Amino acid sequence: AIQLTQSPSSLSASVGDRVTITCRASQGISSALAWYQQKPGKAPKLLIYDASSLESGVPSRFSGSGSGTDFTLTISSLQPEDFATYYCQQFNNYPRTFGGGTKVEIK
């Protein structure tokens, strides 16, 4: 099974900060990766699909990059509503796997 390692597992940041979250796959997955945002008590929300494509309606401060084994989610200027937990998920093969999550907290 492909393992996805997210780092960091948590971070503290201030409004306006640039935030970068990484997701490393244990083997190459091309661009078959999505990023989600989850807030407490809510279902995950798709932010990025195909590793770098912005889902409709998602603010442009979110961006994704990478292919193969190394992927990045960047928030260019953190907003109050962005404090949440972020997950990557691979779609290259089964079993589908998620990264362990990155909790973004207020500094």
Add this chain to the structure above:
Amino acid sequence: EVQLVESGGGLVKPGGSLRLSCAASGFTFSTYSMNWVRQAPGKGLEWVSSISSGSNYIYYADSVKGRFTISRDNAKNSLYVQMNSLRAEDTAVYYCARDEVYYYGSKAWGQGTLVTVSS
């Protein structure tokens, strides 16, 4: 409006069974592969199972293989998971989620249903 609504969660004793349902609306259900994803209290997301649009391809996580059975009824726009031999570690919120046809990601998710396995 695309909607996925899970039901069937509740409290069950270890070794017991439960059947979850996911009612889909607002899209052509029979076109999409579907998934169950769970989240244990305070933990991350865990993919559980997937079923293709015509039920030809079915996949399970090792943690549930042999105990859970995914199925769908395209005429009723519904997804199911039959969960047998439940364990405490199956306690989680269970979400159904739709695979997208043209890209890698799941845009549509249900609100989740809580399954608690406890004596």
